Amino acid sequence: MRKRRHQIIGMALAVCMLGSLGLTGCSNDRTTTKAENEQASKENGTETGERQKVSVMSLTFNGSPVPDDNVLVKSLEDYVNYDIEWTWILDADYTDKISTMIAGGTLPEIVLLKNLDSNTIQNCRAGAFWDLTDYLKDYENLSKINETILNNTMIDGRVYGIPRTRALMRDGIVYRQDWLSNVGLDVPTNLEEFEDVLRAFTFEDPDGNGKDDTWGLVSTKASTSFDEIAIWFGAPNGWGEDENGNLQPMFMTDEYFESMNWLKGLYDEGILNSDFVTLENSGAKDAFKAQQSGVYLGGVDEANNYYTYFESQNIEAPMTVTAAIETPAGKVAVSTDGFSGMLAISKEKVKTEEDLKRCLTFLDKLNDEYCANLFNYGIEGVDYDKNEDGMVKKKSSGIISLGDNDGFNQIMMNVVEENVYDQEPVNELAGAIMDVQEENEKYLVANPGKPLLRTSETYNSTGAQLDQMIADARIQYIVGELDENGWNQTIESWKQQGGAAVIEEVNESYGKTK
């Protein structure tokens, strides 16, 4: 009996072991550093004489690194006259990986920091990356970075990386034109008309299939479009001044509450999709493609993707894009940060100022006219042609859009807009999208709190929880699980759990900038 019992224990332990083995099996390292790269670059070095070296870490979306003998990579290396040693990391793992690599001392010289989360900020403060503030002026391209954008990237007033600049304005509204015609409405110019369209798109069978299978507005669990709607009602973008000139977060304003009431109305009426709480973030786009919704709020260039999709599916789906509509707050549009991550230089690997300058020269060259267009459009004659006005016409046979090159242009910074050729609109829609973005730039509402928030010690240590509290409470209010009282209580406990300190710290920094 005793022996048998031991066998059983052994069995139980074996099962546990199996389980833990399975777990460890999943944590494989997916970093792909290329040892062969070094060898290849050595060979190149002998051919061209004095080629400098630089190592770069960037991301790929499909998980396979760009091969070293890639045509685009080769032309890039030839132009800048550097041998690039790449480290490719899968996009989904990227943020988690950085801290591990910093701790392990394995970061390469130039590192793409995908976003300025509290992790990154702590690392910058601790001195993991070079402070570039005083060096930028010495470089032809880097000295021309847009002031607003550069300001948005600053941590405690210092620049720690070259931003990957993006348009400050991307948002707009996309409509299905044929749906509008089916329900007999015009393109909305103000909020009332917009609401009418949403209602008609929900209840009047805009796709004419006789079924009740459409939503007016589709949102997701990230509820990104809700912030934009709050701004329509007059709430500030993220942070705004109260009557005393102090900054306060947007959700403490009455206008924000009003926008929640409006959304709650839509939800109760069945215009806002009932499953938005659990819908994945791609849900809004998927619904548009699946013809379940005919309105899309967000990046207006998304219309291009819809166009390509509908065309590939042989679906007749004309679209209209519009800029800001007339709202209680007038015509307003949310400004983006103007950048999507930045390229920083690691102090671990780059020890001397001389090496720093070598890296900066490399980054500067990546913004030259040749490189900028290589990143954006590919190789002239292969990927695109230039017409007589100097505008780019993409070729359908181009190689830059091939899967192998996925990730190649993730180190594109585009800091000098003039260096990038204009693109000839492929169709009317593409032209309209550019017009919308241009028009909306007039209505930009910026977020003054964004860079200041990074200086807040409390926000850096509790920000993620604080943000989630408010996001959750908003959703709960919209679906009716929380009443006005509950909402106010949430704000109170937000303040108690660190919010009050965040406001104080942000205002302290705000006072310094004024």
Add this chain to the structure above:
Amino acid sequence: MKTSQKTEVLPVQYQKKSMGKRLKKAVLMYKWLYIIMIPGLIYYIVFKYAPMWGVLIAFQDYNPYTGFGYSWVGFKHFQQFFTGPKFVPVFINTLGISILNIVLTFPAPIILSLMINELRMQKLKRVVQTCIYIPHFLSWVIVASLTYTIFSTTGVVNRLFESLGLESIDILTSASLFRPMIVGQNIWKGTGWGTIVFLAAMAGVDMQLYEAAIVDGAGRFRQMWHVTLPAIRSTVVIMLILKMGSVLDTGFEQIFLMSNALNRSVSETFDTYVYTVGITQGSFSYSTAVGLFKSVVAIILIFGSNALAKKVGESGIF
């Protein structure tokens, strides 16, 4: 008393010597067994014990760049956690799910094993056994997506309810149905796999006991009650003790995948909290402190339940 102490002193010293000798002899005798043990030992030392050094960051203000610095802060992070507003809800949520898991998920494989054990067709038994292992090998991501597809407002279950004229219920976003949903998933996924140990124990029951019971006139249920269950009792106790060690371990993926804005009040557990604070917010020290607290509780529970098992006459695991 005194005399007995005196008499004990000598034998202990005497024993020590012989123990050392005996040990040496035993090691030499079974040297090959000890040698094949080395890889396992190395595995545990390198991957389980060495990383425990990292636990120290719970007592520091750790930053990945500066590394294991000397910024010792003592129990600051523990204090912050215990006095913080999150401690009570997170603790209650974790315990709530765990207790339900022990009460409902733990007996499920035992009941299933008893049922399988009663099957007399060997082929059918083997086919059933193999089939019920399958859910264990599906990742939580798959299980979660299946749940979303089946139980969403437009899913099969709610369609069925509607066609029967019943109210549709949104299980996925309901705070009160969150725990039943989690337990249901656990039962679905883990029951089949859990039967392995119990079936092995049942296979070892002496057939003569059954024969004797039949002679005494016991039916199937009587046999199960008086022979099978007592025979596997020690296995059940051991499994329960092991389970106690993971009371505060509700598993990260499952909870994380199933939580959303509307059920957050019951779905935030230690594991998801450590993730939010540690990974998304970068407070490594703080989340290590939380994780360490969890482990301490687990150790106490293991020792406690082991002692309890010994008290009621079982022999426990150590």
